[in-house]
Amino acid sequence: xxxxxxxxxxxxxxxxxxxxxxxxxxxxxxxxxxxxxxxxxxxxxxxxxxxxxxxxxxxxxxxxxxxxxxxxxxxxxxxxxxxxxxxxxxxxxxxxxxxxxxxxxxxxxxxxxxxxxxxxxxxxxxxxxxxxxxxxxxxxxxxxxxxxxxxxxxxxxxxxxxxxxxxxxxxxxxxxxxxxxxxxxxxxxxxxxxxxxxxxxxxxxxxxxxxxxxxxxxxxxxxxxxxxxxxxxxxxxxxxxxxxxxxxxxxxxxxxxxxxxxxxxxxxxxxxxxxxxxxxxxxxxxxxxxxxxxxxxxxxxxxxxxxxxxxxxxxxxxxxxxxxxx
Amino acid sequence: xxxxxxxxxxxxxxxxxxxxxxxxxxxxxxxxxxxxxxxxxxxxxxxxxxxxxxxxxxxxxxxxxxxxxxxxxxxxxxxxxxxxxxxxxxxxxxxxxxxxxxxxxxxxxxxxxxxxxxxxxxxxxx
Numbered sequence: 050x051x052x053x054x055x056x057x058x059x060x061x062x063x064x065x066x067x068x069x070x071x072x073x074x075x076x077x078x079x080x081x082x083x084x085x086x087x088x089x090x091x092x093x094x095x096x097x098x099x100x101x102x103x104x105x106x107x108x109x110x111x112x113x114x115x116x117x118x119x120x121x122x123x124x125x126x127x128x129x130x131x132x133x134x135x136x137x138x139x140x141x142x143x144x145x146x147x148x149x150x151x152x153x154x155x156x157x158x159x160x161x162x163x164x165x166x167x168x169x170x171x172x173x174x175x176x177x178x179x180x181x182x183x184x185x186x187x188x189x190x191x192x193x194x195x196x197x198x199x200x201x202x203x204x205x206x207x208x209x210x211x212x213x214x215x216x217x218x219x220x221x222x223x224x225x226x227x228x229x230x231x232x233x234x235x236x237x238x239x240x241x242x243x244x245x246x247x248x249x250x251x252x253x254x255x256x257x258x259x260x261x262x263x264x265x266x267x268x269x270x271x272x273x274x275x276x277x278x279x280x281x282x283x284x285x286x287x288x289x290x291x292x293x294x295x296x297x298x299x300x301x302x303x304x305x306x307x308x309x310x311x312x313x314x315x316x317x318x319x320x321x322x323x324x325x326x327x328x329x330x331x332x333x334x335x336x337x338x339x340x341x342x343x344x345x346x347x348x349x350x351x352x353x354x355x356x357x358x359x360x361x362x363x364x365x366x367x368x369x370x371x372x373x374x375x
Numbered sequence: 376x377x378x379x380x381x382x383x384x385x386x387x388x389x390x391x392x393x394x395x396x397x398x399x400x401x402x403x404x405x406x407x408x409x410x411x412x413x414x415x416x417x418x419x420x421x422x423x424x425x426x427x428x429x430x431x432x433x434x435x436x437x438x439x440x441x442x443x444x445x446x447x448x449x450x451x452x453x454x455x456x457x458x459x460x461x462x463x464x465x466x467x468x469x470x471x472x473x474x475x476x477x478x479x480x481x482x483x484x485x486x487x488x489x490x491x492x493x494x495x496x497x498x499x500x501x
Contacts, residue, residue: 065440066415313438
């Protein structure tokens with residue numbers, strides 16, 4: 050077990066590699082109840098969320114989900130979130146566990162000019178992710194429903210969305226905390242393999258998904274993370290002027306590093322180019338699918354550049370790759 | 376319940392040793408308990424043949440997906456052979472910790488003492 054933003058969470062249930070493969074090949078189940086649920090309601094909900102995120106929520110239809118960033122005034126990422134559109138006057142925002150309080154204060158602080166009501170219900174809701182090629186079948190059996198990618202379905206207090214953090218088909222189920230056990234047990238009975246934080250990290254890393262607090266820690270902009278696709282430039286939002294001025298400069302961007310020789314990459318390991326230390330890994334592991342050491346680092350280097358990563362005094366050869374790894 | 380064979384010596388750092396009856400060389404690996412706590416071993420960094428170690432030195436590193444774990448020299452001595460199969464198949468450490476997953480062969484130097492027998496090691500992991 051590990052402490053994760055105050056939550057006791059299992060690193061693994063059965064073995065990281067077995068759990069990873071279960072998600073890629075069959076179906077895995079994750080208890081991600083530590084994630085936040087902040088509800089925003091009121092006539093100015095769309096205008097407000099468009100102002101505080103990189104996305105123009107006017108483009109959302111009812112039942113759409115949208116991944117985007119919340120930036121500070123300097124364009125730096127405070128957190129990445131998914132915005133759930135129930136109606137134009139009712140949204141739910143999912144921040145990461147460690148940033149719920151920060152995001153909540155930030156939203157309240159910037160809501161002065163908007164007619165909205167902001168309510169943190171993070172402790173009242175569970176979230177279970179069901180991920181893998183067999184996830185749609187299990188969801189059908191379990192709740193007699195289906196959901197397309199980045200769409201949602203709501204019945205009373207239970208919300209099912211076509212979202213996840215593994216790059217596989219699947220969904221996330223959100224509902225009242227006291228109902229978590231029933232959902233979990235019935236999905237496990239149907240064959241969903243419980244997956245811990247260890248495989249959650251390798252699954253998302255293979256797909257190049259960002260880990261809040263690690264791949265961005267409050268000092269990087271959306272442009273630096275190479276996630277400019279989450280920005281709708283045709284609307285005004287906090288941090289936009291800073292991003293516009295950064296666009297015209299050169300800056301290091303988050304890229305993948307893959308080892309050419311055997312080894313495992315870890316966050317924090319130094320990265321060298323032509324013998325000079327130029328960066329350090331923000332994430333790193335061994336890809337259970339590719340069976341190679343993979344990592345992420347902010348680099349001002351083109352794809353395919355040869356780099357080395359220093360592991361216990363040895364320089365391991367690798368090269369810069371375009372994300373995702375898989 | 377971890378497997379602790381009776382015929383081996385152990386350290387509190389979860390290594391096992393098996394001394395050759397004729398040559399006195401010590402075959403060394405990590406115990407079933409250790410491989411189970413590490414979970415899937417995906418990479419093993421071994422020393423080179425000829426390297427000298429004093430007891431307690433970091434001699435090798437076993438990496439799982441989640442973490443790297445140092446493996447300490449259980450006795451002082453010289454590395455006379457390493458299990459090269461672990462380069463291609465690090466998972467042997469999990470699958471066969473006491474046999475195909477062995478790591479190094481050490482020629483002991485000086486007096487060998489302070490090792491645990493199976494019963495004492497079993498107690499230490501209880």
